[in-house]
Amino acid sequence: MGDSLFVKVWPAIVRNEPPLIGELRRRNLAGLAGRVLEIGAGTGTNFPLYPPEVTSVVALEPAEGLRVRAERAATDGRFEVRPERLDEFTSAEPFDAAVFSLVLCSLPGPEAAVAQVRSLLRPDGELRFLEHVSAEGGMLEGLQKLVDGTFWPRLFGNCHTHRDAAGMIRSAGFTISAVEDRMLAPAWAPVPSSPLVLGRATA
């Protein structure tokens, strides 16, 4: 992956993200333990939030301009930042947990990606997810469909705002044990990436 506009702007976006996102990032990782796979780690924003019970994190980040930052954020020996895309990645050893954090929106073939993540987990392994998702009807959903078909994916690293993360996770065979819907912007504000879901699922 080359240094697209997204790779140039994403570090500034995460530096300036609203406190709600920070709170949801922390809750997405709370209580994790053992060997964890993070898909699309970006600049490694989540790294300082992993609990001490997590013994190792394999963090995939194919975009070089973000990966170098993630490598700098990997300040202790628990983190291994790898350049593979998810569809290229294999592991002989199953993971105890996997983390999606604002990434399912930009994965090509998201249904197959979720199924692959399930296959990388041990039986009863856990998936944590914090994703922005499709709105349920109204003007906002119409806007999401419009931007997804025009400029949004090109501007924001293949990001699609109209994806049903929880539905795809369920369809891949996971059992969702907790799910919480949040809005990043006030309901009246036409922000396509505003609806968020925070959840936990078991393989």
Ligand SMILES: C[S@@+](CC[C@H](N)C(=O)[O-])C[C@H]1O[C@@H](n2cnc3c(N)ncnc32)[C@H](O)[C@@H]1O
């Ligand atoms: C919006 S960023 C989120 C970064 C990080 N997860 C976070 O919470 O800050 C999406 C990330 O997914 C990565 N990505 C895109 N396609 C990918 C793929 N096929 N496999 C793994 N990572 C991918 C991008 O390079 C980017 O870093």
